[in-house]
Structure formats: C-alpha cells, structure tokens
Amino acid sequence: MQSSRVKRSLRVKRYIRKGIPNEYRSLIWMTVSGAQAQMEKNPVHYKKLLDMEADPKLVDAIRTDINRTFPDNVQFRRTANPCLQHALFNILVAYGTHDKTVSYCQGMNFVAGYLLIVTKDEEKSFWLLDALIQKIVPEFYTPTMxxxxxxxxxxxxxxxxxxxxxxxxxxxxxxxxxxxxxxxxxxxxxxxxxxxxxxxxxxxxxxxxxxxxxxxxxxxxxxxxxxxxxxxxxxxxxxxxxxxxxxxxxxxxxxxxxxxxxxxxxxxxxxxxxxxxxxxxxxxxxx
Known part of the structure; x- marks a missing residue:
C-alpha cells in the first residue's frame, strides 16, 4: 500500500473494522484519511510552520497543557529519551499557526499526543491532526465549538x-x-x-x-x-x-x-x- 490514495471498498472497510495490525496502523491512517496525500502535496509546509514566529498566547496555552498530557505514559515524562513532550509541543504550535480559526483548544493535546504515540513521527501526526480537525470532526475545536x-x-x-x-x-x-x-x-x-x-x-x-x-x-x-x-x-x-x-x-x-x-x-x-x-x-x- 505505497499509494497515497486507497480505493474505497467493502473489502477495505471489513479489513479495517477487524482492526489494523499495529505495524501498519500509521501507514493506513495516513492513507485512508488523506493525510498522506496532503503531506506529499505540501512537503515543506510543516518545517516552515516551525520556523515561523508563533503567537505568544498560543505558546503559553500549549505549555500549560503539555505537562497534563498523559502524565502516566513514560514516553511523555520529561526524563524520557526521547521525550514526546517536545514533539507534541511542536505539533500543537505548528497547528495553531497553520489554522488560526482553530488555534489551540483543550482536548487537542490528547488527540495530537495519541497520534504521536501511534505514528512516532511529528510531521505525520500534524497532517493526521489536520485531517481530523478539517474533515472528521470539523468545528469541534473552534472557539464556539x-x-x-x-x-x-x-x-x-x-x-x-x-x-x-x-x-x-x-x-x-x-x-x-x-x-x-x-x-x-x-x-x-x-x-x-x-x-x-x-x-x-x-x-x-x-x-x-x-x-x-x-x-x-x-x-x-x-x-x-x-x-x-x-x-x-x-x-x-x-x-x-x-x-x-x-x-x-x-x-x-x-x-x-x-x-x-x-x-x-x-x-x-x-x-x-x-x-x-x-x-x-x-x-x-x-x-
């Protein structure tokens, strides 16, 4: 399944409903959600967002929530190596810069953190978060919710x-x-x-x-x-x-x-x- 698109079919739906094996989960989520296609279409977008000056209010709001994200998960402890807190911070700040109508809302830290645990990849997690927020649960995380x-x-x-x-x-x-x-x-x-x-x-x-x-x-x-x-x-x-x-x-x-x-x-x-x-x-x- 190297293609960034997947043909929708009853067979694929049944396969997914039975549960995706862990080693393929990141690949299949990226493909079926359209996140892979978006990432390929915008290859330097994530890096550019990280290089941009972020809104200090956005940064403060995210910093406050980072320590509260999965406190029981060893990968999110500050002592972990690598510590996923840093990657999660990057994803959330980049997303807040990318979509100013959403910016950052409590709850997004858990969703992005979960994506990071599955993909173990900042950029992929960013594009999956984008697919979720734009297509799957639109206007869940906007100021009016x-x-x-x-x-x-x-x-x-x-x-x-x-x-x-x-x-x-x-x-x-x-x-x-x-x-x-x-x-x-x-x-x-x-x-x-x-x-x-x-x-x-x-x-x-x-x-x-x-x-x-x-x-x-x-x-x-x-x-x-x-x-x-x-x-x-x-x-x-x-x-x-x-x-x-x-x-x-x-x-x-x-x-x-x-x-x-x-x-x-x-x-x-x-x-x-x-x-x-x-x-x-x-x-x-x-x-």
Missing part, C-alpha cells in the same frame, strides 16, 4: 429515537447531554475507554468518518439502558454515565467492536447529515 455542540444535539436525538426511555430520564431530571458526553466527543474516547478499543475506534473513524462516534456512544447507552434507568436524580445519572465506560462490555475489544455495528441498528450517513442540519438550524435560531 459549534461542531461539538451540534453532534451532542444529534446524539440526544438519536437516543430519543433508539433508546427513548433514557432520553425521557434525561429530560425529567434536566440533565444536559454536554455534561455526560462532552469528554467522549472532544477526546474521541481517549482516557474514557481502554487503549485497545480507542485504537480500533480510530481505525474505523479515519476510514468511515465521525458517525463511528455515534455508534460507540449509542452502544454504551443502549447496552447499559437498564443500569442508567436505575438512577433517580441528577448526580446519579452523571455517575451512571461514568460507570458505563468501564464495565464488562469494554473488557473485550473484539466483542465491543462487533457490538457497535449491530447494537445501534442502521445509522445511515444521510440521517446523521439531516440531524446535523436540523440541530444547527435550531441553535442558530436560538442565538
């Missing part, structure tokens, strides 16, 4: 349709969806679900797009519906949403990944697009 807010609204509508009892419980106790799922979306399940599952989710997400995040969220909610419905007040509901991300369901990544494609039922992209358009229009009319 309108893309993130829209997708939380979409999830609320999908739950109303697929797991109505949970939607009623949330409404009854005035629990806003953002309180229980914002971190799921903004960190794309990093530090929410086990590492093996997150890697498998990202395998699918780079190929199939962000509708995978809805499949994961719906599976967690639908599978644990009975447990969530035991909650009878605001704090108890919030606690249940923490519990459902570390139960027995997520202990076997193969079973979990099979379930995300069966448990939520059909979820066509056309439906997601329509729900996004409707949610965006509702938010625009309220602002």
């Amino acid at each position: 309108i893309g993130l807010k829209t997708d939380q609204e979409v999830l609320a509508k999908l739950v109303k349709w697929k797991v109505p009892a949970v939607a009623e419980l949330m409404e009854k106790h005035n629990v806003m969806w953002t309180l229980v799922v914002a971190r799921w979306f903004i960190c794309l399940f990093i530090d929410i679900l086990p590492v093996e599952i997150v890697l498998r989710i990202w395998d699918c997400m780079f190929y199939e797009g962000s509708k995978i995040t809805f499949r994961v969220a719906l599976t967690l909610i639908k599978h644990h519906q009975a447990s969530i419905l035991e909650a009878n007040n605001f704090p108890a509901i919030c606690e249940k949403f923490k519990e459902i991300t570390c139960g027995t369901l997520v202990q076997d990544c193969h079973i979990f990944m099979q379930k995300i494609f069966t448990e939520p039922g059909r979820l066509p992209l056309a439906t997601i697009t329509k729900l996004r358009e409707g949610s965006r229009a509702e938010m625009d009319s309220q602002s």
Whole structure:
C-alpha cells in the first residue's frame, strides 16, 4: 500500500473494522484519511510552520497543557529519551499557526499526543491532526465549538429515537447531554475507554468518518439502558454515565467492536447529515 490514495471498498472497510495490525496502523491512517496525500502535496509546509514566529498566547496555552498530557505514559515524562513532550509541543504550535480559526483548544493535546504515540513521527501526526480537525470532526475545536455542540444535539436525538426511555430520564431530571458526553466527543474516547478499543475506534473513524462516534456512544447507552434507568436524580445519572465506560462490555475489544455495528441498528450517513442540519438550524435560531 505505497499509494497515497486507497480505493474505497467493502473489502477495505471489513479489513479495517477487524482492526489494523499495529505495524501498519500509521501507514493506513495516513492513507485512508488523506493525510498522506496532503503531506506529499505540501512537503515543506510543516518545517516552515516551525520556523515561523508563533503567537505568544498560543505558546503559553500549549505549555500549560503539555505537562497534563498523559502524565502516566513514560514516553511523555520529561526524563524520557526521547521525550514526546517536545514533539507534541511542536505539533500543537505548528497547528495553531497553520489554522488560526482553530488555534489551540483543550482536548487537542490528547488527540495530537495519541497520534504521536501511534505514528512516532511529528510531521505525520500534524497532517493526521489536520485531517481530523478539517474533515472528521470539523468545528469541534473552534472557539464556539459549534461542531461539538451540534453532534451532542444529534446524539440526544438519536437516543430519543433508539433508546427513548433514557432520553425521557434525561429530560425529567434536566440533565444536559454536554455534561455526560462532552469528554467522549472532544477526546474521541481517549482516557474514557481502554487503549485497545480507542485504537480500533480510530481505525474505523479515519476510514468511515465521525458517525463511528455515534455508534460507540449509542452502544454504551443502549447496552447499559437498564443500569442508567436505575438512577433517580441528577448526580446519579452523571455517575451512571461514568460507570458505563468501564464495565464488562469494554473488557473485550473484539466483542465491543462487533457490538457497535449491530447494537445501534442502521445509522445511515444521510440521517446523521439531516440531524446535523436540523440541530444547527435550531441553535442558530436560538442565538
């Protein structure tokens, strides 16, 4: 698979859904996301960004978060050799300079750090981050976070349709969806679900797009519906949403990944697009 493009097919989708072997993960993410093609088209862009004068506010914001990124991972400790903190700092500063509308937003440090762990390459991580932010989760990390807010609204509508009892419980106790799922979306399940599952989710997400995040969220909610419905007040509901991300369901990544494609039922992209358009229009009319 040397080509920077990959022919989309059912065979490729099935292969990716089964989990990409670790040694090929970086190559396949780069190829299927379009990041490889962008990197080849702009061979000196990343280096130029690093040579540019960065906005001091951007640099300060990133410096503050660097030490909080994966504190338990030895590769991110200052004493590590090589220490990934320096590479992560470069990627985030370069990205903030590259896309001034996004600049830097909390959560991006975890996403970029994760890409760095997988690719072990600054420039590749930068282009994968660009593919994620521009195409897969657009406007998640902008100052208004309108893309993130829209997708939380979409999830609320999908739950109303697929797991109505949970939607009623949330409404009854005035629990806003953002309180229980914002971190799921903004960190794309990093530090929410086990590492093996997150890697498998990202395998699918780079190929199939962000509708995978809805499949994961719906599976967690639908599978644990009975447990969530035991909650009878605001704090108890919030606690249940923490519990459902570390139960027995997520202990076997193969079973979990099979379930995300069966448990939520059909979820066509056309439906997601329509729900996004409707949610965006509702938010625009309220602002």
